[in-house]
Amino acid sequence: MPALRVKICGTTNLPDALLSLDAGADAIGLIFAPISKRLVSVETARQISVAVGPALGRVGVFLDQPLSEVLRTAERARVSAVQIHGPVSSLYLQTLERYYPVLRVVRPADLQQFSQATPGHTLMLDAPTPGSGKALDWQALRPVFPAGGWLAGGLGPENVAEAIRALHPAGVDAVSRLERSPGVKDPLRVRAFVQAARQAHHTLEYPINESYPQ
Numbered sequence: 001m002p003a004l005r006v007k008i009c010g011t012t013n014l015p016d017a018l019l020s021l022d023a024g025a026d027a028i029g030l031i032f033a034p035i036s037k038r039l040v041s042v043e044t045a046r047q048i049s050v051a052v053g054p055a056l057g058r059v060g061v062f063l064d065q066p067l068s069e070v071l072r073t074a075e076r077a078r079v080s081a082v083q084i085h086g087p088v089s090s091l092y093l094q095t096l097e098r099y100y101p102v103l104r105v106v107r108p109a110d111l112q113q114f115s116q117a118t119p120g121h122t123l124m125l126d127a128p129t130p131g132s133g134k135a136l137d138w139q140a141l142r143p144v145f146p147a148g149g150w151l152a153g154g155l156g157p158e159n160v161a162e163a164i165r166a167l168h169p170a171g172v173d174a175v176s177r178l179e180r181s182p183g184v185k186d187p188l189r190v191r192a193f194v195q196a197a198r199q200a201h202h203t204l205e206y207p208i209n210e211s212y213p214q
């Protein structure tokens, strides 16, 4: 079973990026969507990327933004991958995939339009309103969750293990439940989230046999 990827999104400052690195996350999210209360400037993002890359992945997050803006921002901010929300064309995705790994965010209701068979990008399930802290119905998603897909939406230290057991995602991503305030992380919650996710994934790989004498 491939290693679980853990992403801490909505990073707006260098101390929080270093916190995620130290906590053992694989990546941080740098949100460039203008509507976000966790919007980070390109210059700050670039400083973060220079400081923590390549040890920590940096995922540029975009919503309803032109391809030219995504490419320009991604390059200037030195991201290592991009996350795309909102309706985009196949050509938009195919062009992006020539330069970056792509996380394509989809809502459960739209899942049937996508096939994980589409090479070049990874699907991530999220709530209709990203960054809202609203969890998905993981049990209802079991029959349709894409192989190799990532999961977001209302994940935190208290529930990420249950979500991993239910859906066996290739990656998990969170922001709202890891913050003291929008764009400012709670160190204890970030560390607890990463630990809970890693432990749950490990237990999937190495189930504890209840009959085995402890």
Ligand SMILES: O=C(O)c1ccccc1N[C@@H]1O[C@H](COP(=O)(O)O)[C@@H](O)[C@H]1O
Pocket (backbone or CB within 6 Å): 009, 010, 029, 031, 033, 035, 036, 037, 038, 061, 062, 063, 083, 085, 126, 127, 130, 131, 132, 133, 134, 135, 152, 153, 154, 155, 173, 174, 175, 176, 177
């Ligand atoms: O968090 C935001 O403000 C945001 C804005 C625009 C696009 C994506 C955004 N965040 C993404 O939302 C999910 C999960 O959020 P939550 O944990 O449920 O609050 C995550 O993929 C973020 O990248």
